[in-house]
Amino acid sequence: MEKKIIYTAAIGALTAVFSASAGYYSGIIHTNAVFESLISRLELDLKKEREKNIILTQLLTKQKDEQILQRNNSFENMDFETDDSLQKFLNPENGFNNKKYIPQSLERISSNVIYDSKGGNQVLRKEAKDALEEMGKKFEQETGEKINVVSAYRSYDYQVGIKKGGCPDNLCANPGFSEHQTGLVVDLWSASSKDNWYSNVKLKKYFSWLNENAHKFGFHNTYQKGRDVDGYEIEPWHWRYLGVELATYLRENNLTFAEFYKEKTKNEKK
Structure with a gap:
């Protein structure tokens, strides 16, 4: 009878341990998922920012080229x-x-x-x-x-x-x-x-x-x-x-x- 009680208690303790562990690892998995989602959003934002900078650089370069062309044209007609x-x-x-x-x-x-x-x-x-x-x-x-x-x-x-x-x-x-x-x-x-x-x-x-x-x-x-x-x-x-x-x-x-x-x-x- 005593052995049965001890065995039952052990089973209960192990179950509690495994339940706690499952909750712990479940929390870690959830945290990692949130972190990975955040990283993905940041990477997407950075990609969009890089694309914006590329477009801005292209516009500025075009504007500068147009200014140089305009200046050169005015210089070509210099008296x-x-x-x-x-x-x-x-x-x-x-x-x-x-x-x-x-x-x-x-x-x-x-x-x-x-x-x-x-x-x-x-x-x-x-x-x-x-x-x-x-x-x-x-x-x-x-x-x-x-x-x-x-x-x-x-x-x-x-x-x-x-x-x-x-x-x-x-x-x-x-x-x-x-x-x-x-x-x-x-x-x-x-x-x-x-x-x-x-x-x-x-x-x-x-x-x-x-x-x-x-x-x-x-x-x-x-x-x-x-x-x-x-x-x-x-x-x-x-x-x-x-x-x-x-x-x-x-x-x-x-x-x-x-x-x-x-x-x-x-x-x-x-």
């Missing part, structure tokens, strides 16, 4: 020849068609953010003057100083006087060949020498700012790479208004205006 074109190209061999050309929209440089070293008598074409003033505002906000213009528009006769004064051809253009005659150019702070600009602490600071910001306002440092490339010696002080689109393109591609001109006209000269 390097007309005297009053913003992109009129000038170097020692290429002058104005009318050597005594005078821009029609000259305005005085009169601004609280621009210092005219010649007492307010200097002028620029309106496009360049307005852009210079906007650049002057930004410069003053960031440095607390004013942009100092030492030379702007120079007429044919003025250039005759400069050449008679003995300025050499590697530094001063002949009358009828100077970018200053476009009314789109300013010499800033000190029309001295590249060595002075590279060694003077203040001038180095000014050039650094211009190099980082001038293109945003349409200005380009025309003479950067020397006489063999640009036609004249390096002039860190000489900045020409070409328009924001072209100035930015030249800055981003480390090109001078002369290099750009040669590239765009090389097929015409063959």
